[in-house]
């Protein structure tokens with residue numbers, strides 16, 4: 001639970017989410033999506049080349065990875081020459097991240113913390129603050145997230161996010177999509193207000209078939225909800241991209257291409273499934 005927000009709703013939501021992430025860490029580490037054998041053989045993760053292109057060269061730079069899970073991306077950035085710090089509220093994930101870094105002989109710092117509480121855990125600023133793929137729905141307060149990000153970026157440094165687009169999240173999940181007739185809106189675009197409970201026994205986890213039985217809580221954020229906190233934090237957006245494919249099979253019936261990008265069948269309308277933003281803090 002974020003120490004900064006002790007309301008009953010967030011306390012319940014964060015306790016459940018933390019328990020879910022702790023239980024899912026082991027199934028994730030054993031999953032094909034995280035392909036630990038390939039990672040240990042030296043394959044950097046990131047999943048898609050565009051992230052490397054858009055973040056740019058990190059060699060010699062300090063990099064903070066928010067919501068780093070068990071650290072495959074964080075360690076991958078270290079292999080590319082960055083001095084890395086990862087933060088995650090999953091105790092199991094952070095333990096595994098530290099083990100992985102040791103095994104790989106990579107110098108990396110992992111902090112076990114809710115991102116809302118990292119403020120007093122370090123007073124450093126970073127050349128690059130990075131976060132990706134499945135992070136914002138777990139956060140209840142994006143204005144505060146924007147302030148945390150803004151404080152963590154060095155003057156002249158950048159914040160980068162690659163994330164699932166709230167537009168794609170609207171599509172119904174309860175039946176396979178074969179034709180455009182199957183595409184209908186099942187979820188809101190705008191925040192319906194407060195944490196939404198998602199039953200633990202339903203729906204597919206993005207990386208494994210494991211069912212935890214723990215109901216999780218997520219928050220809906222529109223693109224405005226995501227972008228304005230970055231602008232309000234004084235960051236200047238220099239790149240914004242939207243993509244009509246998803247990084248994983250978010251909907252049954254999707255078709256994967258040879259670059260691991262999941263598309264709706266050809267007859268369907270194009271929907272934004274992913275976005276990325278690079279925002280810079282002006283140099284002093």
Ligand SMILES: C[S@@+](CC[C@H](N)C(=O)[O-])C[C@H]1O[C@@H](n2cnc3c(N)ncnc32)[C@H](O)[C@@H]1O
Pocket residue numbers: 017021067068069070071072073087088089090093113114115116132133134135138139
């Ligand atoms: C979908 S995962 C990110 C996956 C990562 N991009 C990867 O591919 O490994 C989301 C992560 O956010 C973490 N998380 C969720 N809410 C958090 C919070 N408030 N503070 C810190 N970590 C949080 C979870 O523990 C989980 O590891």
